[in-house]
Amino acid sequence: MLGFLFVLFVIIVIIAYKTIKVVRQSEVFIIERLGKFHKVAGAGLTIIIPFIDRVRSVVSLKQQTMDIPPQNVITTDNVTITIDTVVFYKITDPAKAVYEIQSLKKGIEYLAITTIRDIVGKMELDETFSSRDIINTKLRTVLDEATDVWGCKVDRVEIKDITPPADIRDAMEKQMNAERNKRALILQAEGERQSAITLAEGRKEAAILDAEADREARMRRATGEAAAIKEVAVAKAQEIQMVYDAIKKSNPDDKLVQIKSLEALQEVAKGEANKIFIPFEATAALSSLGAVKDVLKDDKK
Secondary structure, X not given: OHHHHHHHHHHHXXXXXXXXXXXXXXXXXXXXXXXXXXXXXXXXXXXXXXXXXXXXXXXXXXXXXEEEEEEXXXXXXXXXXXXXXXXXXXXXXXXXXXXXXXXXXXXXXXXXXXXXXXXXXXXXXXXXXXXXXXXXXXXXXXXXXXXXXXXXXXXXXXXEEEEOOHHHHHHHXXXXXXXXXXXXXXXXXXXXXXXXXXXXXXXXXXXXHHHHHHHHHHHHHHHHHHHHHHHHHHHHHHHHHXXXXXXXXXXXXXXXXXXXXXXXXXXXXXXXXXXOOOOHHHHHHHHHHHHHHHHHHHHHO
């Protein structure tokens, strides 16, 4: 009796194990009934019929990554380079991913390899280094369109590394060094040129400032001399006016006026002027002096 109960218990456990399935989060079960697709079981508890239903496959709905083996690709300028690529994809239709292709990962891998060779094979070596974003975009577009029938969506394709041959790397390093030296020489020459221009501009501005300072000094000296001359002229005029007023008050005769005129002419002649204007009244006195001079000469003879 106990043996029968034990056997019955074991059978119940096996049936429960075959019937009750627990699906984890971010996963689905592909369930077949009598060898035919029946349903896609989501996360949670799922009941199936033992010995009639079976779990064909467990499909992850997480985003997955797949490293593509490094591929040797020949560019249009006949240089063989090695390209290392990674693909980011996600299952959108688990049933298609199971039934439409034998191995989804193999299909993505082979498709990525042929697409890389097709895209990069149409480029030159230098273009492959400067066009990574373009290559990534083209790869993603082609892979996403091709894998859509497999219930898969390719989100990103990234080229991890592009490795040229050793001799090409050496040549590229020499070219880079030459370019760096060239840029250094250009920067040095530009710096020297800018320095020379700055010095020349400084000398020019200094010369302009010196000229302006000299002109300002001359103008100030001229202004001061003009002011001094004006002051002297004003003082002379005042002196003459005082003498004139004194003579006018004393009611002088003609001879005294002539003598004073001669004294005034003597003072005026001491000035620096090139021309002297003599009053008409003084000409008579000057002619008298001339006559006196002639008489003295005759006496000496």
